[in-house]
Amino acid sequence: MSVPETLAAPLIRLDGLFKSYRLPTGDSFDAVHDVSLQVRRGDAFGIVGQSGAGKSTLLRLVNLLERPDRGRVEVEGRELTALGKRELRLARQSIGMIFQQFNLLQNATVFDNVAFPLRLHGSRSRAEIAARVAECLAIVGLNDKRDSYPAQLSGGQKQRVAIARALAPNPSVLLCDEPTSALDADTTRQVLRTLADINTRLGVTIVIVTHELEVVRFLCRQVAVVERGAVAEQFALAERGVRRRTSLGRALQRLVDHPPEVDDADAAATEEPEPVHA
């Protein structure tokens, strides 16, 4: 039986992407070199690689924070590379993003941080904005912090505010650039549980760049290993019995085959209460 086109179409399709940076010496450096990949709707997709491999550049090409020198970026069937400024701004509402350093507005409360993207687009009433902010804070379990300022929060709480802010416009995909690299192990686990929940219960597609293989093991179903700006291999974590081509791929496979001792029940005992779901 053939699958209808809309179901078969990937959420994200990158085709033949190139990105180079001009160096102060005048030379250019190929950060991303002929990358094509596809991310299915609802997937949790990891991008791993050594430092400087081009992971962040590749992620930033998905929402055109970086413009490719060549190639196409398609999200939800729209070719972003062909859109004008205004259309791109609209299209970006369906692509949320979070960062290693949270990037919160320091002088704004948690409520105002999460409301920010909704006010920016200006199509909702105050009551609608308040309701949506409450919904998103409930998803990340932070409704009691709505009047706090970022400086009063822990690292994990800051990242959960950033997640709530990214979710506010109701995106279909959440791009995550090293979201747990500034966090300790327990807090990392809490944030990953929140992200896993958003992926499985809300159906938001996740693309995550990380240098931590355990993050990929915990959260992802697909992974691409990036080396020197290119995808060296890509595989499904559930697929067993295949020898991986890269050393990172083999290390990840070992981790999948022999997961660490700490299980969710142990981790949960030391965690904050489960987030409430909107």
Ligand SMILES: Nc1ncnc2c1ncn2[C@@H]1O[C@H](COP(=O)(O)OP(=O)(O)OP(=O)(O)O)[C@@H](O)[C@H]1O
């Ligand atoms: N704006 C820029 N100008 C010049 N070179 C850059 C720029 N941004 C990134 N690069 C270079 O491109 C390469 C890829 O950078 P990128 O940040 O994508 O790698 P990464 O795999 O995410 O690394 P890390 O894990 O260390 O963050 C690096 O060598 C980096 O120095």
